[in-house]
Amino acid sequence: MQEISKKSSIPWMKILFGSILLMILGLAIYLLSIFSGMKDTINAQMYQPIPSINQIQSEEKIAHGELINILFIGVNTKASNRTGSDTLIIFSLDPKTDSVSMINIPRHTRASLGSEEKEDKINRAFTYGGADLAVESIKSLLDIEIDYYIQLDLAGIAELIDGIGGLTIHNELSIEADDFQVSPGELHLSGAKALRYVEMLYQYQGEDLDQAELQQQVFETIMTKLTTSLTINKVEVIASFLGENIITNIDYDNVEQLVRNYSSVGGNISDYTLDGTEEIIDDEYYFIVPDSEIKKVQQLIVNPDTEI
Numbered sequence: 001m002q003e004i005s006k007k008s009s010i011p012w013m014k015i016l017f018g019s020i021l022l023m024i025l026g027l028a029i030y031l032l033s034i035f036s037g038m039k040d041t042i043n044a045q046m047y048q049p050i051p052s053i054n055q056i057q058s059e060e061k062i063a064h065g066e067l068i069n070i071l072f073i074g075v076n077t078k079a080s081n082r083t084g085s086d087t088l089i090i091f092s093l094d095p096k097t098d099s100v101s102m103i104n105i106p107r108h109t110r111a112s113l114g115s116e117e118k119e120d121k122i123n124r125a126f127t128y129g130g131a132d133l134a135v136e137s138i139k140s141l142l143d144i145e146i147d148y149y150i151q152l153d154l155a156g157i158a159e160l161i162d163g164i165g166g167l168t169i170h171n172e173l174s175i176e177a178d179d180f181q182v183s184p185g186e187l188h189l190s191g192a193k194a195l196r197y198v199e200m201l202y203q204y205q206g207e208d209l210d211q212a213e214l215q216q217q218v219f220e221t222i223m224t225k226l227t228t229s230l231t232i233n234k235v236e237v238i239a240s241f242l243g244e245n246i247i248t249n250i251d252y253d254n255v256e257q258l259v260r261n262y263s264s265v266g267g268n269i270s271d272y273t274l275d276g277t278e279e280i281i282d283d284e285y286y287f288i289v290p291d292s293e294i295k296k297v298q299q300l301i302v303n304p305d306t307e308i
Contacts (some may be wrong), residue, residue, distance in 0.1 A: 039252045045243035047251045050149070052136040055249060058147040062254060065261040067094040068147040069301065073126060073134055074154050085126040085134060086154060090146070092301040098267040101301055103142075105274055110286040111141040121286065131247065142294055144301060148250050156245025158191030163237035164225045167194050169218065175200050194218070272300055 049055050061068050074087030085107065092101040107123035114129065114136045125137040135146050161167055168188045175182045180196050189197055198218055226234060250258065274297065276289040 042239075042242065043251050046246050046248055048131075048247050049249045050130075050132040050135060052132050052139065053146060053149065053249055058249070059254060059257075061147055062257045062261060065095045067092065067096070067302075068262075069093075069145060071135055071138060071146045071149040073131055073149060073151040075126060075151060076154050085123045088122065088134070088138065090138070090142075090144075090301070093262050093265045095262050095265055097303075098264050100265050100269045102269070102271040103274070103297055103300065104271065105138065105141075106276075106287045108285055108287045109141070109274060109276070110279075110281070110288055111137055113137045114140070121284075141289075142297055144298060148254075149248060150250070151247040153245040156241055158195055159245070160237065160241045161189075161191035161194050161222065163241065164222070164234065166190050167218070167221050167225070169197075169221055171197075270300070272297070 058068070070091040070093065072087065072089040072091060073085050074089075075085050088105040088107065090101075090103040090105070092099075092103070094100075105122060107121065109122040110119050111122045111125075112118070113120050113122075113125045114133050122134075122137060122141065125134040129136075131149050131151050135149050139146050166189055168186060170185070171182055171187045172184055173182070174184060175197075177200065180193070180200060182197065187197070226238065274287075274289050275293050276287050279286050279288050
């Protein structure tokens with residue numbers, strides 16, 4: 001059983017997305033390796049190296065099983081009114097300590113975007129310069145290396161769930177909202193309803209509702225449906241999900257090394273959200289992160305057991 005330490009309050013739906021992404025990525029490409037021609041297809045559709053990441057250095061790290069930092073960028077390109085990144089999480093994987101540190105960066109964090117002196121909200125880096133500027137800006141903000149990035153269109157999660165026939169889960173709550181109502185018992189949910197259910201669970205959580213257990217239930221249901229009775233249809237669903245919703249600088253060969261050298265990580269999972277203060281600057285809301293907080297995060301990446 002995984003040990004999950006809660007160093008800070010964080011909307012666990014974002015962590016769920018990130019966890020699903022990392023594990024499905026490795027699982028899917030591993031499964032697709034048995035089908036001829038898939039390697040070139042995956043590399044052509046997903047692989048996109050960027051100037052802000054030293055690709056050679058990153059590949060050397062995974063080859064030797066060293067600590068690596070992966071930036072997860074959650075976007076919603078299918079929403080016409082949203083062009084920035086919705087979610088920014090750094091996954092720090094260290095096979096030597098069997099640990100994963102997840103650092104959530106609030107989307108309104110004030111930061112210098114790339115080499116520009118002007119400061120803006122960190123999520124706008126993606127708007128102005130895509131994943132490359134987002135990576136460069138976070139490297140500058142936290143003064144750390146980013147070895148890989150994974151850009152996920154969050155709408156693809158719902159499509160993936162629909163592709164495997166939806167989710168059947170055991171629900172213990174009565175939820176009444178204008179657009180969503182459920183009663184205790186077994187639920188069969190479409191992709192859109194499953195994500196809405198996750199959102200409502202977060203809003204309804206209390207002392208008797210453990211968020212880690214809720215996360216685990218939904219996550220395990222998805223993974224079980226993907227891995228049980230593997231069929232050509234499921235492989236096609238996974239391939240479609242990857243090709244249409246994910247862009248990354250991790251190519252097929254990199255993923256094989258990632259699965260081989262980092263399969264043990266996850267015994268010690270810690271999550272942390274950057275702390276700071278809220279300020280209104282030039283009539284805009286910003287989240288201000290002090291230098292002392294940056295140092296805490298740097299230490300947490302190196303040592304996940306750090307007491308914050």
